[in-house]
Amino acid sequence: MEKKSHYDVIIIGAGAAGLMCAATAGARGKSVLIIDHSKKIGEKIRISGGGRANFTNIHTRPEAFLSKNKHFCKSALNQYTQDDFIALVKKHKIDFHEKTLGQLFCDKSAQQIIDMLVKECTDNNVQISMETEVSGIHQKDKEYAVKMNAGEFTSSSLVIATGGLSIPKIGATKFGYDIAKQFNLGIVTTAPALVPLTFQAALLERCKELSGLSVDAVVTYGKNSFREGLLFTHRGLSGPSILQISSYWQEGSEIEINLLPDVHLYDALKEKKNSAPKKDIKTVLSNYLPDRLAQSICDDQNIKDKIAELADKKLQVLANAINHWRIKPSGTEGYRTAEVTLGGVDTNELNSKTMECRKHEGLFFIGEVVDVTGHLGGYNFQWAWSSGYVAGQNV
Numbered sequence: 001m002e003k004k005s006h007y008d009v010i011i012i013g014a015g016a017a018g019l020m021c022a023a024t025a026g027a028r029g030k031s032v033l034i035i036d037h038s039k040k041i042g043e044k045i046r047i048s049g050g051g052r053a054n055f056t057n058i059h060t061r062p063e064a065f066l067s068k069n070k071h072f073c074k075s076a077l078n079q080y081t082q083d084d085f086i087a088l089v090k091k092h093k094i095d096f097h098e099k100t101l102g103q104l105f106c107d108k109s110a111q112q113i114i115d116m117l118v119k120e121c122t123d124n125n126v127q128i129s130m131e132t133e134v135s136g137i138h139q140k141d142k143e144y145a146v147k148m149n150a151g152e153f154t155s156s157s158l159v160i161a162t163g164g165l166s167i168p169k170i171g172a173t174k175f176g177y178d179i180a181k182q183f184n185l186g187i188v189t190t191a192p193a194l195v196p197l198t199f200q201a202a203l204l205e206r207c208k209e210l211s212g213l214s215v216d217a218v219v220t221y222g223k224n225s226f227r228e229g230l231l232f233t234h235r236g237l238s239g240p241s242i243l244q245i246s247s248y249w250q251e252g253s254e255i256e257i258n259l260l261p262d263v264h265l266y267d268a269l270k271e272k273k274n275s276a277p278k279k280d281i282k283t284v285l286s287n288y289l290p291d292r293l294a295q296s297i298c299d300d301q302n303i304k305d306k307i308a309e310l311a312d313k314k315l316q317v318l319a320n321a322i323n324h325w326r327i328k329p330s331g332t333e334g335y336r337t338a339e340v341t342l343g344g345v346d347t348n349e350l351n352s353k354t355m356e357c358r359k360h361e362g363l364f365f366i367g368e369v370v371d372v373t374g375h376l377g378g379y380n381f382q383w384a385w386s387s388g389y390v391a392g393q394n395v
């Protein structure tokens with residue numbers, strides 16, 4: 001595609017936020033070039049939500065986002081809401097459904113979301129250039145000069161939309177953070193988030209035995225609790241509740257898991273001790289938990305007895321191991337499997353109404369590269385759409 005040498009806007013990163021920003025700026029009549037080093041456009045969208053893209057959440061609210069400044073996301077989320085994105089999806093006749101907890105997924109494929117965004121871009125004369133590497137950026141008078149393999153291009157506005165560090169194998173780089181540093185912007189320490197937790201040998205053995213088993217659980221760390229599925233895997237614990245808490249968990253500390261959130265187990269066991277004293281404890285537990293899990297807990301507690309033979313104290317210990325299971329993760333699976341990156345460009349550096357840098361007119365940061373991280377459930381895409389739209393309105 002023939003490129004001119006100056007654009008109103010150059011966007012680096014053709015992912016969720018970059019494409020939304022490009023389409024929005026293009027619709028305002030701006031000349032826009034969006035570039036990406038990957039071969040394929042919107043790879044993270046393609047693999048998201050198990051291939052069906054959990055593209056937003058109908059309950060999007062600021063409380064579902066982590067950031068050093070918890071108020072920062074409010075303006076963008078208000079300016080471009082989940083309803084606005086849903087309207088766009090409907091305009092493109094993409095069928096979707098709510099899976100659970102307000103999470104909206106495509107009926108068919110995440111590719112539909114990519115096609116929709118690319119169409120919005122091309123309809124608005126956005127130039128898209130894939131497999132394009134940037135070797136340097138500098139400020140030239142009031143313009144930004146971007147050196148690429150295809151030559152040097154200038155723009156009045158430059159938008160950095162290169163995402164976070166998760167899943168390097170599909171193109172994640174630290175490019176956005178490096179540019180932030182180049183322009184003397186603060187960065188909030190990054191860490192993998194929405195990521196499975198790993199455990200030391202003994203617990204890992206139990207997880208392996210139970211691999212594939214999933215239960216409804218409440219997982220708590222500090223003041224934050226999530227009630228969603230918990231999955232035992234051969235590497236540790238995963239499932240939505242664990243991914244959610246991983247965004248809050250601090251290395252070296254414990255999390256608490258309630259494997260039976262609707263039952264006060266100690267009371268239930270005391271009642272059973274009276275009403276069915278001859279029952280094996282494992283049989284009693286199997287009324288509440290999957291067989292394999294009940295067996296594993298009994299083995300771990302070293303109890304095989306009939307319920308009547310267990311002292312109340314022992315019942316309390318057993319109930320605590322289920323209602324208040326406290327464990328210390330040894331770490332996380334890291335960026336290799338994390339869905340998002342916590343931290344990023346410090347929001348103090350940006351105007352929340354526009355996403356423009358306070359120190360550098362015409363320089364914008366949007367999407368995951370910014371220190372705003374959503375809960376699991378479509379919130380991260382909504383942040384990408386909202387921040388991308390807001391920047392697109394102001395470039």
Ligand SMILES: Cc1cc2nc3c(=O)[nH]c(=O)nc-3n(C[C@H](O)[C@H](O)[C@H](O)COP(=O)(O)OP(=O)(O)OC[C@H]3O[C@@H](n4cnc5c(N)ncnc54)[C@H](O)[C@@H]3O)c2cc1C
Pocket residue numbers: 012013014015016017018035036037038041042043044045047048049050053054055056132133134161162163164166167170171172173174175338339340366367368369377378379380381382384
């Ligand atoms: C497996 C997985 C599943 C997910 N599922 C969901 C989900 O269902 N719902 C949800 O809300 N969120 C989900 N997420 C999170 C969501 O994908 C991201 O938060 C979102 O894509 C961030 O958008 P972004 O535009 O900021 O970054 P990205 O979408 O990651 O886009 C960044 C782009 O920048 C490009 N880039 C990077 N470095 C350079 C460079 N040096 N030069 C040029 N280009 C560069 C990349 O190739 C990429 O195309 C998922 C993430 C993963 C990993």
